[in-house]
Amino acid sequence: MIRSMYSGVSGMQGFQTKLDVIGNNIANVNTIGFKAGRVMFKDIMSQTVAGITRPEEGEIGGVNSKQIGLGVTVGSIGTVHTPGSAMTTNVATDLRIDGDGFFAVIANADQEVPYLTRAGNFTLDAARQLVTADGYFVLAEGGEPIVLPEEVTAFTIGQDGTINAVYQDGTSEPTEFRIGLVMVDNPNGLEKIGGNMYRPTGNSNLEDIEVVGANDPEAGTGAIIAGQLEMSNVDLTGEFTEMIIAQRGFQANSRIITTSDEVLQEVVNLKR
DSSP, rough: HHHHHHHHHHHHHHHHHHHHHHHHHHHTTTOTTTOOOOEEEEOOOOEEEEOBBBBTTTTTOOOOOEEOOOOOEEEEEEEEEOOOEEEEEOOBBEEESSSOEEEESSSSSOSSEEEEEEEEOOOOOOTBBOOTTOEEEEEBTOOBBBBBOTTEEEEOTTTTTTEEEEEEOOOOOEEEEEEEEOOOOOGGGGGHHHHHHHHEOTTSSSSSSOEEEESSSTTTTTTETTTTEEEOOOOOOHHHHHHHHHHHHHHHHHHHHHHHHHHHHHHHHGOO
8 A cells, every 4th residue: 555655656647757857858949959868767666575485396386476556666767879860051161960970060179079050050269269159169070170271162071971172263273171070879879968969878888989971881971961950869750759758657656656645544444
């Protein structure tokens, strides 16, 4: 009776967490490069009220143990790193990764470990540096910030990340810069820090972060598509379905608490 009440409480807490994650997913349905989260549950350790009995051939049969579950808890809150849909903008500095990998960005020159992002809405600042919307430097292959010379009047970016410059005299040639990407062994191990960015952790990469080139078969990085952005991978149909399931689960667990309370009330009233 008391166990059922606490099991109901654990269920309500779990579904509340699930609703929190669903709400965040729906809020970011139009966020560039956003990856949806999902909640996985696991049962709490069961209470054993009677142990097993080993069978003895011809003398006694085996008896199974008796266990009562104690509720549910959140097993994990992971991130679904499936690709989002492409949005065509025709802006030269808007980039989308077609495949695996993350853009590497840093806040300043003293930052040793770069932040990672799938949001490619970049721009050139007044110093002709390629930066994010928040002013973070976009890194080239090798880990250096990208700065275009003054004589460059226009440029294009190839699928391998190479920046092809057009100069004042009308000539065109590749620059020394190539948009860098970072491969992550375990993307679920990345830490979300806001602003469409992730921070590498000890469980995302066992080795040092290396900024490599795009569209590299050896590294496994995807191609870079200029003039497009990767949108959120949130599926509204699935999110609303999960919301209904979470709501009904919350209601069912609240009914467990109500029923347990009614039983307790009957026990208290036995003496009347």
